[in-house]
Amino acid sequence: MFPPMPLADPVLVLADQADDDDVTAPTQATRELLTLARRIGTPVLVRFPAEEAADALIGIAERTHPRAILITADGHGEMISAHVSVRLESPIVTDVTDLSFDHGCLITVQESAHGTDYITSEIHSAPVVITMCPRPKRRALVLTEADVVVAGGRGVGSAEGFSLLAQLANELGGCLGCTHTAGELGWAPQHACISLPGAQIKPRLYVAGGVSGSLRHRAAVRRARTVVAIDSDPNAPILREADFGIVGDLHQVLPAVLDELAQRIAHNSPDSAEA
């Protein structure tokens, strides 16, 4: 059924379920898996519907002895990777951000759950089942489940200012949020308020514009993994908490950021020439 594979270092990559049959236009999730796969061997793209994927991957793996099997960590991917790992008795490493291969040993890099550590592991075995988080994730409808939150505070100045933040949230696939103050001033809807008790957010990316960073607000966002802050006050407390901060006028910085983002995304789109 399958032709013999003469490759010395095959790496199986399970195509994203959303891929069309057009092999020249894989989804972003598939492209990211292929990029990782190239770092450790020769990618072999495997395309099957979800219900057949586990059996197919197991059959191909038993014939080709790949170094690794790469699967996107979505709902289907979780089940498929679990079955493949158990049936092949292969170790599984999840949410991998980087891969390399050195002297017969696969090396994986993961971010820890709290985003504070990078964990490097060595796996002396093959194949290894690797899952990778798809990015960007589905836009969450609920603030507390959002992967990306773009929030504004008193420093935004007006409801119109918030529309810039809303555009940024849109570009990044995230949710709009606001501080208690901004909510009370009516610049953003009440359900976007972050500093309410019980409304803890846990995003991978939190962008704060014109949020000076009251203790109450910072408590509500302490579980954010990466913090970007934009404020006109160089002494704003939020800048100390940020991984990246810009001191400047929000109304000048945000349009510039939106411009640059639009250019960058257009440059990276599948229609442009491959890098």
Add this chain to the structure above:
Amino acid sequence: MRIIVLIKPGVELEESDACAVEQALRIARRRIDVQVSVLTAGPCECVHALRAALALGADDAVHVADPRIPSHDALVLSHILAATARQLGFDLILCGASSDIPNLTALPAMVAARLGIPARCHVTCVDQFHELPALISVTESSTPPRYPPFPAIAEARHKLLRTRTLNPDDLPSSVIKIADSVLHPRSTTIVKADDDPHAAAVQLVDFLAEHRFI
């Protein structure tokens, strides 16, 4: 009916596992003759998480105790948990869907695969089970457990907690070696935008690209 709730190895009871315990107790409150057992495998400090689960209201606990059990290797952990669950006997297995421990997100599905039972993952509310035995994983956005009253915490000390040890042959060796755990250098980069907002914007977008947000 016997429900086993799988607890991930660790000193503290993880949120999603606590939600799984609460879902098990909800079922027990609505039916008669339900036994809720909690099970973990790992070094001796895991007993603290089990005691926390007992204080929430679980009936008894089983601890497969061995310092060599790797918490980050779902292949080995699923083997031990599935084997123990099979020996104990169960109708339903519940477990937390997410974990702070690396590599354990697939653990529920792997235990189900080993036991040959259907799995439903990332469930918020365990309302119905169509066929048993089955495994259901519970998200941490599920109903959080009720804070136990002090008498329940005190009573938990007398609940049965059985410790099992592993024969060396029963412990498959782990091939995943954690080489390095580098603390993310929490450095703050501050850029002034007053003179050139565009340059600051470019730096920000570079930062976002580097961290894979775009």
